[in-house]
Amino acid sequence: MADEIQIEIARRYMRGIGFGDQPYLVYRHDDAGHPHLHIVTTNIRFDGTRIDLHNLGRNASAQTRKQVEEEFGLVKAEGRGQQAQPIEQSIQRQKAQYGKRPTKSEITRVLRLVIDQYEYSSLEELNAILGLYNVVADRGSPGSKMFEQEGLVFQLLDEQGEKVSASIKASALYMQPTLKKLQAKMKRNTELKKPHAKRVRSAIDFALLKKKAPDLNYLVGALAKLQIQVLFRQTGEGFIYGMTFIDHQSKVVYNGSDLGKSYSAKNILERCQLPAWKRPVSLRPERKWLPPLRSLNPLTLFIDLGRMVTEWMAPEVYSRTFVVDGIPYAYRKTKKRKRLKK
Structure with missing residues (x-):
């Protein structure tokens, strides 16, 4: 949505609730499943009198909101919580796009969605989530100067997972998500993740036991209904050697083996019927x-x-x-x- 339209929405809303003549500041936020506005103002008029705020939200604000939704064709707030939005749609709208905005701004926006919202215990797990939004954290090649000095940079990816932007140092970003800070967070997350592992294990077991001959497509679909996303790590020949589970409800990330031996890629593949192209290649x-x-x-x-x-x-x-x-x-x-x- 164009900035001009959002400015007009804010202006229309402030007039509707009786704050049209008040000084106010509007800023846009992209840290949720949809872009939205925050407005800061005061209820003290120029002459020193006070605007009554009693029942403002239930009366003037609610009525104005409905009018603004109709005038600008917005998604109606009422009834939105009755049906959970598919996580794939939310992620798709929030994906970083190279060239749409400055690279630094796009990376910062995605980091706000991920860094402090999810619990991960390794850089690989963090990249599993960042990759969903077309961002990657890179330490450099082992033996390189950046790797030895524990540096970290972030880059944008295209839809094929290829790096397409210049590298931005972690220390140059607003949040300063340096490797040292992330490692300290990962260490804390190792313990914070444990209580949520039971939910993911139970979801996997129930999905595989519910169907007589489950396959990977069925497993992925069954877990998606519970807001659990499955990512596969594969070789060029299609051989699956690892799985990562992202629980978007509990905001935790697990490699399959971290959940227990029974949930490693090898053991789950043995419980599923794979399409021919995904069967392990005989070595x-x-x-x-x-x-x-x-x-x-x-x-x-x-x-x-x-x-x-x-x-x-x-x-x-x-x-x-x-x-x-x-x-x-x-x-x-x-x-x-x-x-x-x-």
Whole structure:
């Protein structure tokens, strides 16, 4: 919504409640599921008389609010709490967008939504939430100067999770969420998270027991109804090696293994039926031998030998078939038997 429209909404509201001639300050807030306004004013007039505030909220304010909602086509306040808003919609509206506002302002806005609102106990868990809003906290590569000096920067991401903005130092942001401050908070959060773990574990168990043959899509949908979001960590081949659970109701984040051995990615996958592309890739395929010769006919023998050489030299067969205990077959050393002296 344009700033001019919001200014007019504020002006219209203040006139409606009888404060149109009073000095007031309006500022916009984006730290909730919707942009909103805060207004600061005084009930003392220029001549020193006082504006009566008795039942102002129930009478003039409520009536004016309804009129403003109708005039400007706003979402009506009455009945909003009767149905919980899907968390995905709320997050989608609050996602940072590169170029929409100054990068520093966008990052600060998202940090206000996350840093002090959620309980996380590692930088990976913090990034799991920040990533939902297209922001990432980066320590730098291990061994780098920034990593060794415990520095921290924040950047904006695009919808594919790629970094698209310049780095902003944590110390340069309004909240100054430096690594030292975050680590102290994470240490406290480790204990604060524990009472909420039972709710997440119970939600997972109930979802998996309720359906005879549950799959990941069913699990994700069942938990979403309870405001619990599931994030998967996958390899390029689609192999799922980790899960993160974000409880948006209790404002806590857990890696699956932190909830207990039964809630690690490996154990949950064993309880679910996965689509083929998500099944774990075998790291040690069965050993395949070259096909036998079909006959001793010279022509057939020549064709078979050519086929054997082709399959033997194929890189995919060589690397995939003849690897035993991590060592290519051709490089495996064999011990020579010593001949017995007569």
